[in-house]
Amino acid sequence: DGGITQSPKYLFRKEGQNVTLSCEQNLNHDAMYWYRQDPGQGLRLIYYSQIVNDFQKGDIAEGYSVSREKKESFPLTVTSAQKNPTAFYLCASSKDRGRDIQYFGAGTRLSVL
């Protein structure tokens, strides 16, 4: 089945540690996105990528990094510079930019030990 796979479902980070969240899609979509969701709030855009080897910062990129070496993969690294990383992280993809429907993965819940 086509879709977006995020792993792991739950992740724990120690102080000073970088952690990487995986996002893979087999929908042949060009655009991919990372969002952060805090309890009771909407989604905030961290990074997005329109095409392989290109990505742009969203509204809250500080403390995060991404890569887009393959069309189907868009991993997100939460660095030690992100002081408040506890949140629910959602990856999405769309065939094209903006106006197209974004399809979401099941999310990764990150907590700090």
Next chain:
Amino acid sequence: AQKVTQAQTEISVVEKEDVTLDCVYETRDTTYYLFWYKQPPSGELVFLIRRNSFDEQNEISGRYSWNFQKSTSSFNFTITASQVVDSAVYFCALSDTFNFNKFYFGSGTKLNVKP
């Protein structure tokens, strides 16, 4: 500036009641798209509908219906004869031509449907 407001933080209804979720948006663009997504307790956002700014026809899909009114900048969502499975957080979102890569999400409305 672009903005989506969902003023209802949480709504509780009893099964079989009708319920309307409000969405008010702001944009200076004349070409834009509006979306509704459902987030069940599992966490994944599920796409429900997309509307473009030139199509003001109301849409009905089973128990779901949407009322788009440009005059009031609203895109409201009604569930008829609600069911327990409708319990979720519902998000409204806006995308316009100023920045094609960005969805502006509202803060969501949590719907609780009690048996």
